[in-house]
Amino acid sequence: MRTIKAAVCHEFGAPLVVEDVHLADPKAGEVEVEIAAVAICHSDITYADGGWGGTLPAVYGHEAAGRVHGIGAGVTGLAEGEPVVVTLIRACGQCPSCAGGRPTACETPSDGDHGPLSTRNGGTLHQAMDCGAFAERVVVHHSQIVKIPEGIDMAAASLLACGVITGVGAVVNAAGLRAGQDVVVIGAGGVGLNAIQGARIAGARRIVAVDVTEEKLGVAREFGATDGILATGEKPWRAAKAVMGRGADAVLVTVGAARVYDSAPRYLAPGGRMIMVGMPHAGAESRYEAGSFAAAGQSMIGSKMGDAVIRRDIPWMIDLYAQGRLKLDELISGRWPLDRINAAIADTRSGAARRNVITFP
Numbered sequence: 001m002r003t004i005k006a007a008v009c010h011e012f013g014a015p016l017v018v019e020d021v022h023l024a025d026p027k028a029g030e031v032e033v034e035i036a037a038v039a040i041c042h043s044d045i046t047y048a049d050g051g052w053g054g055t056l057p058a059v060y061g062h063e064a065a066g067r068v069h070g071i072g073a074g075v076t077g078l079a080e081g082e083p084v085v086v087t088l089i090r091a092c093g094q095c096p097s098c099a100g101g102r103p104t105a106c107e108t109p110s111d112g113d114h115g116p117l118s119t120r121n122g123g124t125l126h127q128a129m130d131c132g133a134f135a136e137r138v139v140v141h142h143s144q145i146v147k148i149p150e151g152i153d154m155a156a157a158s159l160l161a162c163g164v165i166t167g168v169g170a171v172v173n174a175a176g177l178r179a180g181q182d183v184v185v186i187g188a189g190g191v192g193l194n195a196i197q198g199a200r201i202a203g204a205r206r207i208v209a210v211d212v213t214e215e216k217l218g219v220a221r222e223f224g225a226t227d228g229i230l231a232t233g234e235k236p237w238r239a240a241k242a243v244m245g246r247g248a249d250a251v252l253v254t255v256g257a258a259r260v261y262d263s264a265p266r267y268l269a270p271g272g273r274m275i276m277v278g279m280p281h282a283g284a285e286s287r288y289e290a291g292s293f294a295a296a297g298q299s300m301i302g303s304k305m306g307d308a309v310i311r312r313d314i315p316w317m318i319d320l321y322a323q324g325r326l327k328l329d330e331l332i333s334g335r336w337p338l339d340r341i342n343a344a345i346a347d348t349r350s351g352a353a354r355r356n357v358i359t360f361p
Contacts, residue, residue: 001025006059006117006135007341008125012050015342016134021059021125024116025070026139031078032070033086033140036154038133039063039357040341040348041162042189042256043279047128048345051281055113058126061134061358062088065148065157075142083152084145087161087310088129091143103143104305115139134341136360146314149322155335155357156321156328159190160314162305163355164328167194167254169306169313170277171202175250179203184240184248184267186210186231187255188220190331190355191277195252197326200224208240208248210267219354223327237266247272254278261286270296275303335359 004023007016026032044060046052064086068078078084090110091103098106115127116139132138148157167190171177183199185192188211199207200223208227209220217228227243229236241247247269253260256278264274265288280286293299306313320326333353336344337360344356 002137003120004136005338006132007061007338008057008059009048010057012048012056016048016345018339018341020120021135022118022120022122023135023137023139024118026072026116028073029075029142030072030116030139031068031075031142031145032137033064033066033084033145034069034137035064035066035086035133035135035360037065037158037357037359039155039158039161039163039355040344042348043129043162044134045345045348046256046279046281053282054128055124055126057119058128059117059132059134060128062129062131063158063162064131064133064138065154065161069137078142078145078147083148083150083154083157085148085157085161085314086131086133086138086140087144087146088131089144089305089308089310090130090141093143101309102307103309104307134338134358136338146310148314148318152318153329155332155359158357159328159331159355160317163190163331164194164317164326165308165310165313166277166303166306167191167196168198168201168317168326169308170252170275170303171195171198171250173307174301174303175252175273175275177202177204177250180205181249182206182208182244182246182269184208184210184251185220185225186251186253186260186264187278188216188225189254189351192252192254193220193223193331193354195254195277196220196223196225201320201325206244208243210236210240222330237263240267249273250275252277256280258284258286265292265298268296268298270298272298274298274300276300277303331355332357
């Protein structure tokens with residue numbers, strides 16, 4: 001047991017509090033990581049706002065990189081001091097989903113209320129998303145760890161834990177995009193920009209970004225979008241179809257707003273696939289005309305964390321980054337110390353940030 005600094009959520013919608021908490025030593029199958037960088041994802045903000053419920057107090061943060069600091073019994077292939085990415089994808093390796101190659105849908109539950117974290121007084125402190133990485137150190141299951149090369153910038157590496165694998169993976173794994181097909185990406189935020197990158201890497205013919213500002217559409221073009229459409233225009237799907245000459249083979253919804261899902265199918269070509277990435281608040285509903293999907297042979301596909309297999313996909317993406325084919329550094333909007341995490345969250349809420357990253361000395 002050691003004392004560390006962490007940003008704790010005590011009340012939904014209230015600022016996080018940086019305070020001392022206790023972290024248990026790694027047990028069998030677990031790894032302790034000293035965090036060097038952790039990015040702020042909109043999922044962390046939604047949880048902290050109470051959008052998906054959960055236990056309080058809690059430590060959020062799930063997009064991290066650092067160095068191995070301790071290894072529990074039975075863990076092989078890792079050594080202290082090695083640089084790693086820490087993800088929220090905890091996989092038992094034995095349930096039907098894991099055995100079927102879908103570790104993001106692992107069916108073995110974990111209990112964040114009885115994890116390695118506790119308050120200074122020994123009370124319950126929820127380890128959110130099996131990570132709790134808004135902290136100086138974490139203890140996680142070994143399946144959540146991927147080794148990375150020495151020398152890679154830790155802030156850039158942290159993005160691989162969620163935003164990058166979610167966006168790129170949604171295109172490559174969930175949509176199964178083929179070279180020459182057309183793509184619409186709704187939302188040019190952190191995940192959307194990575195979906196655009198994924199479409200470019202996969203060889204899409206047209207990559208149409210849809211967002212509410214010209215500024216964000218300009219950024220989307222920097223990451224590979226061939227065209228940009230303002231979502232605020234009248235029936236923007238018509239403008240998208242005009243530049244493609246038809247509907248899209250894949251439409252990726254990367255924003256967590258139910259109303260966006262209402263109109264997303266209008267961008268589809270016959271036989272097209274709508275990939276559902278953004279997660280609205282619990283209870284939010286969207287409406288579709290089911291007969292249209294059936295008649296046009298279209299489909300809706302949910303994609304969690306880009307359906308990533310992290311020890312396959314993260315090394316591949318690191319290699320793309322080394323070749324200059326995957327942008328990571330350009331995704332970082334700002335680097336902030338832990339004691340300014342609330343300012344970093346406010347900047348992220350503004351919608352202007354691609355990814356803000358908390359860095360540690």
